[in-house]
Amino acid sequence: xxxxxxxxxxxxxxxxxxxxxxxxxxxxxxxxxxxxxxxxxxxxxxxxxxxxxxxxxxxxxxxxxxxxxxxxxxxxxxxxxxxxxxxxxxxxxxxxxxxxxxxxxxxxxxxxxxxxxxxxxxxxxxxxxxxxxxxxxxxxxxxxxxxxxxxxxxxxxxxxxxxxxxxxxxxxxxxxxxxx
Numbered sequence: 001x002x003x004x005x006x007x008x009x010x011x012x013x014x015x016x017x018x019x020x021x022x023x024x025x026x027x028x029x030x031x032x033x034x035x036x037x038x039x040x041x042x043x044x045x046x047x048x049x050x051x052x053x054x055x056x057x058x059x060x061x062x063x064x065x066x067x068x069x070x071x072x073x074x075x076x077x078x079x080x081x082x083x084x085x086x087x088x089x090x091x092x093x094x095x096x097x098x099x100x101x102x103x104x105x106x107x108x109x110x111x112x113x114x115x116x117x118x119x120x121x122x123x124x125x126x127x128x129x130x131x132x133x134x135x136x137x138x139x140x141x142x143x144x145x146x147x148x149x150x151x152x153x154x155x156x157x158x159x160x161x162x163x164x165x166x167x168x169x170x171x172x173x174x175x176x177x178x179x180x
Contacts, residue, residue, distance in 0.1 A: 041121040042074055042082045047105070048120035050092060051113035054104035057083060068122040071137070143169070 045064050049055060055063070057079055065073040083103055086092040091109035094101040105113060143166075150162040 042078050043086070044116060045074070045121050046079065046082055046086065046103075047091070047109060047113050047116065050103055050105045050109065054095075054102045056100045056102050060103075064122070067120070072122065 046060055049060055049063050061079055087094055090106055091112055092103050093106055094103050147162055150158055
């Protein structure tokens with residue numbers, strides 16, 4: 001059905017172009033393993049996870065990847081320096097267990113976790129959640145897929161309505177950035 005031209009929507013050539021645009025959009029927003037997180041995201045993630053239970057470094061990395069739906073896998077090169085910094089600040093402590101360092105929060109770390117009200121960077125409701133990687137890219141991809149569906153199956157009038165909705169959405173997004 002991918003190359004069909006139902007109800008006067010996008011033609012076969014344009015449909016392939018639409019899917020290519022959706023994939024390009026998705027690739028721009030998806031976090032790749034080892035990419036840089038926003039400022040403070042690794043720290044916030046480590047504090048949030050250790051507030052739940054003690055963990056070793058690779059458990060932290062795996063938990064972040066799992067909780068972000070695979071969209072964020074911080075590198076060991078960002079997690080371990082963060083763990084060292086938190087230990088130097090007195091927010092966490094490390095204990096040896098079976099040849100591994102197991103990290104847990106100190107009283108100061110529990111206070112920091114309480115200050116964040118349990119929010120973590122992968123939580124779309126988290127205040128100051130950095131880039132919002134948990135919700136914004138998914139919403140954008142969902143929107144692009146809906147637009148592609150209208151293009152595949154919509155009538156010419158429906159396609160024009162969708163174009164107007166997308167133009168309005170673009171204007172409103174830029175208006176958000178223009179706010180103080």
